[in-house]
Amino acid sequence: MKVAIIGCGAIGGVVARAVRDGAVPEAELVGVVHAEPVDPPDLPVVDFRTALEVADLVVECAGQRALAELGPSVVESAADLLVVSVGALTDDALLHKLRDSGPGGLHLCTGAIGGxxxxxxxxxxxxxxxxxxxxxxxxxxxxxxxxxxxxxxxxxxxxxxxxxxxxxxxxxxxxxxxxxxxxxxxxxxxxxxxxxxxxxxxxxxxxxxxxxxxxxxxxxxxxxxxxxQPSPENPTTSGVVPHAVLSAVARLARRTGVFA
The missing domain is CATH 3.30.360.10 (Dihydrodipicolinate Reductase; domain 2)
Known part of the structure; x- marks a missing residue:
């Protein structure tokens, strides 16, 4: 499964490097999409249009505004969308658009909690x-x-x-x-x-x-x-969140023998 990641901060950077290094054997990193003026020196960077053309799964790790702006285009393409910024879905119109505008599917990451x-x-x-x-x-x-x-x-x-x-x-x-x-x-x-x-x-x-x-x-x-534990890079999020994202990517890539 080819994976593109939107955002390269405390969550997206950890996820991108882990996928790049083979932490999810069934997944391959095609690149990160980010808005910062300086590209990360150790990761492939792609523009958003390229990500939609080549990725099977786009992982949103860039915050609620980025999800609202870019998410609909992802699901309208052939790619699936994995959402980390679940709070953006308080907007019912955005939720319906992401859920019903396929052919791409919508998946939500559990993030910092269980149950x-x-x-x-x-x-x-x-x-x-x-x-x-x-x-x-x-x-x-x-x-x-x-x-x-x-x-x-x-x-x-x-x-x-x-x-x-x-x-x-x-x-x-x-x-x-x-x-x-x-x-x-x-x-x-x-x-x-x-x-x-x-x-x-x-x-x-x-x-x-x-x-x-x-x-x-x-x-x-x-x-x-x-x-x-709070993330050492960003105390507003928990350090476990990138690993929850990686677990979700692994479930979506494997699709069998995992909890659903």
Missing amino acids: LDLLAATARGGGLDSVRIVTTKKAPALVQRWMDAEQQERIRTATGPVELMRAPAREVTAAFPSSTNVAASVALAVGDWNKVEATVVADPDAPLTSHVISAEGSAGRYRFEICN
């Missing part, structure tokens, strides 16, 4: 009455441009945990686009944006990035706690 398969199964099987996700990160990683100076300073100087927002998953994902792809993933798995309550907490002493997911319904009660 989505079980949540999807219980939502389908009997319904869920309540779903909550609480995301806790080191305080500086949660400062947003839309915050006024007072809010930003409150986060940067916090001496303990500070709850920044609690709202339906769609609202929280829009407010914290670099930190809440997980909330969007939970909502998409459950199939109901309004049923999922998301909370974002800034904690200056948090050693790890944590996501606590709890759900309750007719099928039972569930609780998942995921604690990840």
